[in-house]
Each structure stands twice: as structure tokens, then as C-alpha cells.
Amino acid sequence: MIKKKWDILLVSEEAPLQEDYWGDFVRYVKSPIEELGGKWPAPHAQHLSIVALATYLRRHGFKPAAVDNIFRLASCAEKFRRILAEGVPVVGISTAMLMEKAAVERIIDEIRAINPAATIILGGATAERQSEVRALGDITVIGDGERALLEVLQALKSGRDLKGIANIYYRDGGRMRYTGSSSDMEINEIPPADWDLLDVRPSLFYAVEASKGCRYKCAFCSYPQLGRQALKKPELVVEELLRNRDRYGTGVQWFSDSNLTSWPDHTQHLCELMIRRRLNVPWSGYVRIDDIARNPGLAHKMREAGCVGFFSGIESGDDSVLRAMRKGYDAKTAREGVRIAKDAGLLVHANFIIGFPGETEETVENTLEFIRKAQPQTAAFTVFWIPVNSDASVWTDKKQWEIRGEGTRWTHRTMDSEQAIAHLRRAMSVVVNEMPNTVIADEYLIVELLGYGLKLEEAVSYSSALRDFHRAKNLGLDELKGKAAGHILDAHRKIDRFLDRSCRAL
Template sequence: MKITLVNPPYPPSVHSHPPFIPLGLGYLAAVAERAGHQVKIIDCQAEKLSYDTFRDRILQTPSDFIGVTATTLLYKSAMQILTIAKEAQPSAITAVGGSHGTFWDENTLREYPAVDLIVRGEGEETLVDLAEKIENHQTLSGVLGITYRDNDKICRTPDRPYIKDLDSIPFPAHHLMPLDNLKHNGKLLIPLVSSRGCVYWCDFCSTVRMFGRGYRMRSAKNVVDEMEFVHQTYGVDQVTFYDDAFSVDRARVLQICKELHNRNLKLIWDCGTRVDMVDRELLKTMKDAGCIAVWMGVESGSEAVLNAMNKSIKLEQTRQAYKTAHDVGLMTIANVVLGFPGETEQTAKQTIRFVQQLNPEDVGFYLATPYPGTPMYEQVVKNGWLRVTDFDKYDTAGPIFETPTMSMEKLAQLRYKAYQQFYLRPGYVLHMMRKGGTYGRSAVKTSGAYLLRALRIRLS
């Protein structure tokens, strides 16, 4: 069977965004190839394909099955891609997967007749099952985890159980991707996922609802096997872990570090985790094994807002985690959410000051965005706060809703000021110049951009 998997382009409204390896498609392609299918990946972001150039490409790519991945931000773009694909190849089965389709499945089928079915949740086993049924002209009713159209009726099969043995999944099919187009500053940075799911249930997070509350892990050996494989095969010397919380299982992280030492594998890497899941020994061991940076969720500098988020952390835990990471020599990146329901101008400013006190090397101030499938989305819709329904705008950079305690205009102003005040602090640029490296150069460049913009504002 000929399977084509597509990473759709960013919507035109989104500012220039660097392409990243579509890891989900890589896993899907790998399991499909292992099952004996012919697979192609079209990465519109990496190849800078417009809708018109994608049309040319798909016309030249005979397919029995065309699948597109979609986050909320990429949803409308994915639908345009599938509409084009259906026009080009009417006999192909068209499908959408990813987080947005999982929680918007019936709506998608009602809104877009070009879409034949939705793959909900993890897609590896579902794709192989689907391919077998389609090849043998069998009914799709027995395929778990899909929502499909049967004439005028929308059918929804039961959820597919999560994959228990993650080691059983082959490494992503990087060989099918345009890797030369995915390099940053001339270097290829390979992402890895060593676990799925999370033990927490933050109200703004759709990922945990996509992959489940149970924390499933690949073995330390399997993780390092992949690190060694991409190093030897593609010559990469840096990888980044996309896990939502890399250090949930402390013992496994220590074992990964031990494996890296035993193999004398000289790779540098970074990861993201929670502030309540690190300690000095763990962070020091990670650094000694090649870790250069950790990004940890600060989310808010207000205990009240943290509680509203159901984040289950305390400010003192955040202070201690960042201090410890700095003490052992790791760079830190703070992830912050502004504008969560209950946020006020006072709590937002409290958060901005708190982040400055933590003094991370870099920061992301993201605006609370109500993604379908999250309790925050349900709360915002129920209270009539939603103001933006165009999913092309769900990029965490612009306000989507407003509450009685925070207007959209004020929230946008606070976000800009948060970045400006962070990057223009006395001594910050000098500190990052001394740090050097990728993060240092990036932070210095960002500081300069904010300085120039601030000067333009003052002079205008």
C-alpha cells in the first residue's frame, strides 16, 4: 500500500517559524515501513511548500492513503492540504491525526467533506490496522481509535489502548525526511521522545489528554541506542528531548546517564521537566553526561494562579530548582503562561518579577490558549469568554479570550513588556555573551531586537 504522510505549512498569519522534525510522522512512517508499506513524507514546512506547490507534489505522488498531522494552530492548514489531496487523488483515503483531530473529530468530519476519517490518540498501531483493512477491502468498524464517515453517518469506534511497550516502536524514519532543510545554523538537531503521558493533569495541557495520565517509558538502553544511532548515522552531536517531564522516573534518568558514560558517547543534549522532579545529584549527573540545558515550567509567580491551573507546584520549589540548576552549571529556560483564568494585572506583574528573580538564560512567555480537549477550553466556552474562534490565531502569542479580571488588550501589553523587561535587564546581555553557545547567541540576538524596537517606540 502506498502511504503519504504530510506535515502541513504554518498558516500565513504566523510569523516566520523555523521548521522542526515532525517526530510523530517519523514514528508513523517507521511502523508502516516495518509492516511492508511504501511510505513517503512531505514536509511542507521544511520544504517551504505553498498550497499550490503541494498540489504539484501530491499529483506526482500516487497514494492509497494520505494522512496529515494537525495541532490546533495547523488545523485549518491541514484541512486545506487534505482538500487539495482529495481533489488530486479522489480514490485515496484521507485522514487527519494529532491532538486537534483527536478532540475535534466529529466537528472535522462535519466541516470538511474531503476528510474520510480521524485517527484519535496514538496513531502507530491504528495506522497499521487501517492499512490492513483498507488493503483487504474490509469494514473499518473494527479499527479502534478512529472516527469515520459511513455514507451520511459519522461513526466513532472505541478508544485504542495506549501502547504499553514503547521499546517495541521502531526509531523514527528520519531517512524519509528532507534533513538538509531541517538544519539550524548548518547543524542538524535531532529530537527524541523517551516517554509518553504524564502523572499530572494541568488544566491548560492537551498533551497529557492525548497520551494519557499514566507515565510510560522507554528503557534507558533503548533511549541511548537511538542517541547512538542518530549520532553514527546522521553525524549529529546534539539531541533534544521532547518529553513533557523527562525526569518523572529519577532512576531511569540516572541509568540513561550511566549508559552514555559506559558507551563514551560524547553528545550534548537538553530536556524539559518539572521543578518538583529535580535535585542536585540528578542535575549534576545529567550535566556530567552531556546535558547543557533544562527547560522547566514556571507557569506563574502567583500561588493562586498555580492552584487554578492545577499545576501542583509551589513557588519555593521553582526557586530551588532554578538555583540548583544554575549551581551545577546548567543553562535554564523558563516556560511561563500568562492570562490563565483568574489572572489579574497584579498577578501577571508578580509573575514577570518572579521570572527575573529566577534569572534563567532564556524564557518563553506564552499566552493561555484554550485548546479543545482541555478543562481550560471548557471553562472559557462555558463562561462566554471566548473571543477568537479562528484556529490560525491559536499560536500562544496573541490573546484568544478575556475574563472579567483581564482584557485582551492588557494581556497583549503585559506579554510585550514581560519580554522587554527580561531581555533589557542590566547585565543580562553581558552574561549571555560570556555563556556563548547556541542559547547565548540566541538570547543576545533577542535582546538586541527588543532594544531596537524599544528605541523605535520611544522615538516615534
């Protein structure tokens, strides 16, 4: 009989939304290197979700194994299958980055084929919102998973009934039963992540949470705990940042909070502690642009503390659409925030949603005019998406919004999803061909490249080379295309050398 080494195996992977949501952007980023005979790096940066859970379980006496990149790296796939074959009794799957049911099914099919007796526990937004995904597993944890998962493992080990554990769905005969909700876990009780639980950490990019939830209630947003945001003590956050640097060799830290600047005084204090403790590690995160506009000194303090730039969901350059979205600011305020951040030496990544109810050809033009004037260094466009079974107003109040459909297939009184995709493609083309000071990129591109071992100036140069490659190809500028190709290939040689080292088991 094989001795069970582990109490639970925690796994994660990434599978983005379907083609019509991210397809154009993915092609934009990947097609130049593929045309030049290379390929975009396969592994994604290690996920905080399973490491945070494994850390909490280990500190409460359980033996967790954690494996990321299970379909992207051969060594991770081998470990995943080996632990299953050893008969691990419980497997937990994070669906936080698995946006489609098919991706979850693929993992579960492999688990069932190798270890059919394993109890499968799901967690993360996709399982929480989609009953057909929950039905694939035996148990689903709702919300923050640390406490509920610990109680589930304790119950399974002792043979106790699951019905007394809050915040879970569990299989009872042929149906899934919900046990009801309880208060969230106190954020300051969550320990810093033990990243050494992962044998392979492909990236120098490490995520950290300084808060949970979101203070705001934008109409399109499905972020957990809308309207409330719990802040972690800045002293604990900085200790974790220093720990990541000293133990794991962090190259860039990413604040995965919904909005790092919800309470600017709190962010200011956090930055002052980073400076005082001499963190000296580049970092980035999500920031509301109006927080920067209304607190002019904050951007300079963030830069002094090591911030290289931030992602801001500006979402539209049209005031009527911003009001409908319930963003709480106008285009003028957003432009001022971009200006202040750039003056402080920060890279501004601006995201824009195309197709929100009320969107028209004119409002899309206003967004493009906003980009022309504000000139964020990088920008991205996404098609309006209706998050199913979420707390987002566009889902709960669909009739009020006159929306039919869901996900990325929808129609409303001013536009449908096919028209939105056409507007998105045109917007990308306009930025690439007509706006030399703004580069198409996603929220992670610069920090992802830093995580792959590039220096900041190399990462910025790479994103510019992507723009130049596409522009030269569109306009027949062979000399510019050749120069851009050289930058792209040089960067990928460095990335490949880095990954050859980092993807070996530690």
C-alpha cells in the same frame, strides 16, 4: 497506467496558533534579521511524527513515503505533488503542528486537486479535538497512530470494513462514526525512527521519545494521556540516541516527552547509561523545575550526560496562580530549581502563561519579580489558551472557572484576553529593557540554532544579540544596536550556508 510505487504518503507541516497567541514573540525573533535585509530560515526541523509512523508501517510490509516541509522547501513540495500525481492511494496528514483548520484545509485542497481518489487520513491533536477538522478527511486516527494506522491500511487493502478497528473516526455516508477506544500501544514495541525515510532533513535537530503521556494534571494542559505516563526502557532510548548519532549525524537531540524528569530515579539511570555509552551529543527537553529542586544531584548528572539546558513550564511567579494551575509547587521551590540548574551549568528556559483565571496586574508583577530574582537565561510569555474539546480542566470545567469563550479569545472574572495580551507585551518590554541576565526566547530557539549548525556559544550569543538589538532600538543606543546587528548577520550567514547544504535531497 501509472504504477503505484507507494502504499501511503505521510506529510507534515507547521502552522502556529493565530496572531494573538504567538504574534508578538514571532515578531521579536524575526524582525531584527528582516530589518537588516535577511529572513528567518524557512524550513523547520524534521518532524518525528510522520517518520515514526512510516518506520512502523515499513517494518510491517508497507511502502510508505514521508515528506515534510511541503510548503517551505521547493524540493519537498515537488516530491509531495509528484507522489500525488502518481496516484498514491492513501495520504496521511499529521496535524500535530497544524494548529488552525485553515492550514489543514490548504493541504487537503492540494491533495484533492491532484489526486481526488486518494483516501485522506488525519492524525494529531488538532484533528482529534476539532470535529470540523475531522470532517475534512475520510478517517481520523485518535491517540498513538502506529497500530490503528497499520490496521486501517490492511483493511483498505483487503476491502475489510473499518468498524472493527479501534481508535478511529471514519466516514460512513454523510457522517463520521467513532469506533471506540482501546488500550495504548506498549511504548517499548515502538521501533526507533528511520530518519532516512525523509529525502530532506534540514536540521541536525532530532527528536526522540523516552515516554508517552504525562504524570501530572495541570489545569491548563491538554497533553494526551494526562495523569499517566509510560516510560520506555532506558536501554532502548540510549540505543536510539546512539543510532541517531551514528547513522544520521545528530547535532542535538530533543526529548519530546511531556516531562523527562517525572521519575527522577529513572532519569538518573538514563543519564548514567548515556555517560557509560559515551553518547557525547548535546541534548535538551522538557523538565519540571520542582524535580530539579527536590533532587539536587539530578541537574549535575544531566549536565554530565550532555544536557545543555531544558525548557520548564514554570508558568507563574505568583503562588496563588500556581495553586490554581495545580502545578504542585510554589515560587520559592521554582526559584531554587532554577538556581540549582544554573549552578550545574545548564541553560534554563522558563515559560510563563499570562491570563490564567485569577491573574491580575499584581500577579503579573509577581511573575516579573520572580524573573528578576531567579534570572533564568531565557524566558517566554504566552497568552492563556483554552484548548477546545480537550481533557484540560479549563475546558471541561469552564463554568467552575467562570470562563466564557475558547482558544485565545476569552474572558473570566479577573481578566480578558485583550488585557492579557497587553500584560504580555509589557512583560516582554520589561524583560528586554530592565533584565540584562534574561533573554526573551522560545523553548526551541537555542536547540533550533544548534540544529542549524551553530555552536552552543554562538547560539547563546545570538539570543543575547536579539535582546540587545531590541533594547538598543527602544532606547536609541546606536552603538549597541550596531554591535548586535553584526552578531545577528554573522550567525545568519552561517545558518544560510548550512541550509544550502542540508536542504539538498540526500
